[in-house]
Amino acid sequence: xxxxxxxxxxxxxxxxxxxxxxxxxxxxxxxxxxxxxxxxxxxxxxxxxxxxxxxxxxxxxxxxxxxxxxxxxxxxxxxxxxxxxxxxxxxxxxxxxxxxxxxxxxxxxxxxxxxxxxxxxxxxxxxxxxxxxxxxxxxxxxxxxxxxxxxxxxxxxxxxxxxxxxxxxxxxxxxxxxxxxxxxxxxxxxxxxxxxxxxxxxxxxxxxxxxxxxxxxxxxxxxxxxxxxxxxxxxxxxxxxxxxxxxxxxxxxxxxxxxxxxxxxxxxxxxxxxxxxxxxxxxxxxxxxxxxxxxxxxxxxxxxxxxxxxxxxxxxxxxxxxxxxxxxxxxxxxxxxxxxxxxxxxxxxxxxxxxxxxxxxxxxxxxxxxxxxxxxxxxxxxxxxxxxxxxxxxxxxxxxxxxxxxxxxxxxxxxxxxxxxxxxxxx
Numbered sequence: 001x002x003x004x005x006x007x008x009x010x011x012x013x014x015x016x017x018x019x020x021x022x023x024x025x026x027x028x029x030x031x032x033x034x035x036x037x038x039x040x041x042x043x044x045x046x047x048x049x050x051x052x053x054x055x056x057x058x059x060x061x062x063x064x065x066x067x068x069x070x071x072x073x074x075x076x077x078x079x080x081x082x083x084x085x086x087x088x089x090x091x092x093x094x095x096x097x098x099x100x101x102x103x104x105x106x107x108x109x110x111x112x113x114x115x116x117x118x119x120x121x122x123x124x125x126x127x128x129x130x131x132x133x134x135x136x137x138x139x140x141x142x143x144x145x146x147x148x149x150x151x152x153x154x155x156x157x158x159x160x161x162x163x164x165x166x167x168x169x170x171x172x173x174x175x176x177x178x179x180x181x182x183x184x185x186x187x188x189x190x191x192x193x194x195x196x197x198x199x200x201x202x203x204x205x206x207x208x209x210x211x212x213x214x215x216x217x218x219x220x221x222x223x224x225x226x227x228x229x230x231x232x233x234x235x236x237x238x239x240x241x242x243x244x245x246x247x248x249x250x251x252x253x254x255x256x257x258x259x260x261x262x263x264x265x266x267x268x269x270x271x272x273x274x275x276x277x278x279x280x281x282x283x284x285x286x287x288x289x290x291x292x293x294x295x296x297x298x299x300x301x302x303x304x305x306x307x308x309x310x311x312x313x314x315x316x317x318x319x320x321x322x323x324x325x326x327x328x329x330x331x332x333x334x335x336x337x338x339x340x341x342x343x344x345x346x347x348x349x350x351x352x353x354x355x356x357x358x359x360x361x362x363x364x365x366x367x368x369x370x371x372x373x374x375x376x377x378x379x380x381x382x383x384x385x386x387x388x389x390x391x392x393x394x395x396x397x398x399x400x401x402x403x404x405x406x407x408x409x410x411x412x413x414x415x416x417x418x419x420x421x422x423x424x425x426x427x
Contacts, residue, residue, distance in 0.1 A: 044377075053072070082387050093141045115152055123164045149204065150176075152236075153174060153175055154248065182255040248294075254281045292326070313349040382407075
């Protein structure tokens with residue numbers, strides 16, 4: 001009983017504490033001019049000493065000597081850098097607060113075939129993690145359910161909002177699946193024999209194919225008016241067959257990627273490869289197949305004895321040289337705050353700086369089909385942008401001073417800053 005009461009109290013404390021104090025920004029009330037900054041437009045180069053005007057949440061003018069509407073608020077940002085808001089793909093932001101506390105972890109549904117699951121329904125907009133992520137320039141995050149096979153559907157949310165409805169950019173944008181293991185686990189904790197592992201791998205692959213066969217049969221029957229009711233699992237996958245939704249396949253190993261490519265060709269799906277640690281081994285094939293890659297292994301040690309020590313860091317440059325259309329991600333929830341630094345690190349290992357910026361702004365927007373709204377500084381696009389005192393991709397100089405999402409000023413305070421301010425006063 002004592003242990004049970006302790007667990008209840010711990011869970012209660014955790015749940016009561018898992019809400020930040022920052023109030024979401026109000027809708028833009030007056031025109032705002034950012035004056036004299038260096039604009040990293042992404043699509044139209046770098047423009048020093050240039051002004052940017054936005055009204056009603058939309059960028060309305062970029063240039064010099066802009067004619068200002070009445071009641072414009074002018075913010076002098078001379079010497080600062082202006083970027084479109086950073087876009088984090090493949091995250092569990094808002095789905096988990098403390099990994100060791102089950103009550104705060106809602107990343108995964110029970111079962112291995114759960115396409116009906118939507119990431120945004122479990123999203124906690126009050127998560128203490130969200131403000132710490134915003135502080136490093138991330139204005140949008142793709143919320144992705146986790147799981148062993150067919151995980152569910154992801155949603156793109158803004159990082160400032162009272163509810164997921166407030167934060168919604170695009171809901172249920174694509175179906176995610178984890179490609180079954182193809183190799184053997186030789187780690188000390190693996191209890192299954194090689195034969196048992198091979199059998200499990202084959203069974204998972206068979207189960208995956210059967211699920212898509214059933215989903216396709218459901219779709220065909222629905223088109224013919226012969227369906228016998230609604231199956232929420234296969235209903236969630238109809239967008240894959242009518243072309244209105246993308247398939248996001250999470251695969252790391254070269255053999256997984258090859259199987260995923262064959263699978264996509266068989267069905268004709270619009271494929272996005274997620275994670276893709278071994279994408280460098282298939283760069284030419286991925287470029288030829290015009291497969292979008294969301295590279296999610298920007299840090300880490302070599303995975304094989306014959307790999308270079310810097311393979312993880314150099315892969316983005318290899319993909320760029322091969323002509324692969326790619327974005328850079330940093331999967332997880334806490335670690336995504338380092339997204340900009342992961343892109344900057346890729347620059348140190350051969351990636352062009354503008355390509356690195358594109359990989360965390362316009363490329364994610366293009367892959368998710370929202371590049372008409374976000375991802376670059378252009379007239380007519382949403383005023384979702386950040387102002388930094390230095391290079392946003394540099395650990396030493398990044399200093400996010402201002403953030404606007406749809407023109408709304410965002411509170412950049414966060415739990416980390418509050419604790420820093422507290423303990424710097426400790427004797």
